[in-house]
Amino acid sequence: MAEQKLGIRLDELEDDTVVAVSVGEVSLAVVKHGGKVYALDGKCTHEGGSLGEGYMDNNELICPLHSGAYSIESGKANENTPWVSDVRAYMIRADSASRELYVDV
Numbered sequence: 001m002a003e004q005k006l007g008i009r010l011d012e013l014e015d016d017t018v019v020a021v022s023v024g025e026v027s028l029a030v031v032k033h034g035g036k037v038y039a040l041d042g043k044c045t046h047e048g049g050s051l052g053e054g055y056m057d058n059n060e061l062i063c064p065l066h067s068g069a070y071s072i073e074s075g076k077a078n079e080n081t082p083w084v085s086d087v088r089a090y091m092i093r094a095d096s097a098s099r100e101l102y103v104d105v
């Protein structure tokens, strides 16, 4: 794993607004929730919906196409939406001085 700059700062994210971010070849869905930042693989396991265009429901990220639900903390699929399976969750860190976000991809 290598830490890469995400290209956005912590203060540029609005709470519970999901954004799509690409880091090299990797597409991510990034969201700030409860003061912490999370990143999941950006591609839904069902039919490839863009999770970066999804939305939050409590602590879950919801796919915009058929409402598959993923834990933003772990990437685990909600058992009530069995048409999706787990996605990878990435470690995110904010630099304490610049507030730039970094991800391990």
Ligand code: FES
Residues within 6 Å of the ligand: 044, 045, 046, 047, 048, 049, 063, 064, 065, 066, 067, 068, 084
């Ligand atoms: S593509 Fe995401 S739930 Fe169908």
